[in-house]
Amino acid sequence: MxxxxxxxxxxxxxxxxxxxxxxxxxxxxxxxxxxxxxxxxxxxxxxxxxxxxxxxxxxxxxxxxxxxxxxxxxxxxxxxxxxxxxxxxxxxxxxxxxxxxxxxxxxxxxxxxxxxxxxxxxxxxxxHKIMSERLAESFAGSEMIGESSGINDVRELISLVAPKEATVLITGPSGTGKELVARAIHALSPRAPESLVAINCAAFPETLLESELFGYEKGAFTGADRAKQGRFELADHGTLFLDEVGEMPLTMQVKLLRVLEERKIQRLGSVKEIPLDIRIIAATNRDLPTLVKEGKFREDLFYRLNVITIDLPPLRDRGGDILLLAAKFLERFSRKVGKEITGIDPEAAGILSGYNWPGNVRELENIIERAVILTRANQITGADLSGLSGPLSETTLSGKIAPIADIEKEHIKFCLDRLDWNIGLTAEKLGIHRNTLRTKIKEYNLTRQTQ
Ligand SMILES: Nc1ncnc2c1ncn2[C@@H]1O[C@H](COP(=O)(O)OP(=O)(O)OP(=O)(O)O)[C@@H](O)[C@H]1O
Ligand SMILES: [Mg+2]
Structure with a gap:
């Protein structure tokens, strides 16, 4: 050769x-x-x-x-x-x-x-480069965690579509694992030895997106002082992952549609046609049919992409997967920070299961990472999860909110100690009658601290 x-x-x-x-x-x-x-x-x-x-x-x-x-x-x-x-x-x-x-x-x-x-x-x-990429991909492919029926359906669909050439559209809210699914499909496909080239359509302004995708010849525009291959070409024989495809500007949608139909491209500034052998996987967290109705997404492109759809369920609908994922992340992060954390206590498990996870798996990953860093115990406790906002379940509330009487008792004791147990003055400051104060002292069993 x-x-x-x-x-x-x-x-x-x-x-x-x-x-x-x-x-x-x-x-x-x-x-x-x-x-x-x-x-x-x-x-x-x-x-x-x-x-x-x-x-x-x-x-x-x-x-x-x-x-x-x-x-x-x-x-x-x-x-x-x-x-x-x-x-x-x-x-x-x-x-x-x-x-x-x-x-x-x-x-x-x-x-x-x-x-x-x-x-x-x-x-x-x-x-070396090919090997390290392949390793990263196969790692991602095997790392899909979950036993819920939603995730099992997703897994089954992945193994069905991976060997085919069909275009796949992955939908689902933010942080549900769309990119993970795209990588798994590529890793399980006959194209696995070739590259998976990803592009985030939301990350580039329109003109840059075009030159990123199509590449250009030297002199195609000001600043193009050398030729560059676009992502379409780089993905030749492999897979192109169009992430956040719902954010693609309409003019680019037309150009993408043409590529999907003709399977060839021209670099910017060139008339030479370059034939392409690529598989397309697209993902979005937007509802494309709604965007189509609003005129923001081309209907013909939608049908081109939507040959097979894999829809990822939100984390809150995956039941026991929350704790499975939490355990996996716990293991990973405690190894990373070098702490020996053995598990999640029942209160913390209750909080995790009851939370509604607007940021899905990515949010869970972040919360566990923070808890691992914060915790002083060898388990994750409710206190390590204090950052979780949103609606709280009953289990979350118990043990967290003090009854009024406890607060009253603490407050009266605090004032008495500060004012040297002067009953008249303390009652006046608290805005209650001195007899009421005496009753409360008895009721709460308060005694003067003698140092
Ligand atoms: N089933 C799963 N098992 C293990 N890890 C997962 C799973 N789903 C998602 N993750 C992890 O959660 C994080 C978010 O996943 P990913 O980036 O694939 O989500 P996404 O849907 O593409 O999010 P976005 O819409 O914000 O781009 C990643 O770190 C990913 O590895
Ligand atoms: Mg993503």
């Missing part, structure tokens, strides 16, 4: 010498006489390895190296420096060059040796 190699040098003689030698050694060589020319070509051949002369007229080798690494962070470059210019070699290595050679290159075997190492290094870093 041939490896693509980018060879940049402004001296034609040196270029031809190297190209002539290396083309016999399993390299598919793309030459350029300047940094500008190299960048121009680069997005068309995307070579994993490069030989770059440091001293060129126009763009310097160092700058070119930086630009190439922006486009392809895995590129491994061997730089050519003038004999004796150690500084340049050091700067190039700092900027991420893989190795260097001094010019003129006479020992071609040494060059070949270094190039082969660079190819191997490229293979390793790319492999």
């Amino acid at each position: 041939q490896t693509r190699l980018l060879l940049v040098d402004d001296e034609a003689a040196q270029r031809e010498l190297l190209a002539g030698y290396l083309s016999k050694k399993q390299f598919d060589i793309h030459t350029a006489g300047s940094g500008e020319e190299a960048l121009d070509q680069y997005h068309d051949h995307f070579a994993p390895v490069a030989i770059v002369d440091m001293k060129m007229t126009g763009m310097s080798g160092l700058e070119l190296l930086a630009r190439l690494r922006e486009i392809n962070p895995f590129i491994q470059a061997i730089v050519l420096t003038a004999f004796g210019s150690v500084e340049t070699a050091v700067a190039a290595m700092k900027a991420g060059a893989f190795d260097y050679l001094t010019k003129p290159v006479e020992d071609l075997d040494e060059l070949l040796l270094k190039l082969n190492k660079a190819v191997e290094q490229n293979r390793l870093v790319v492999q």
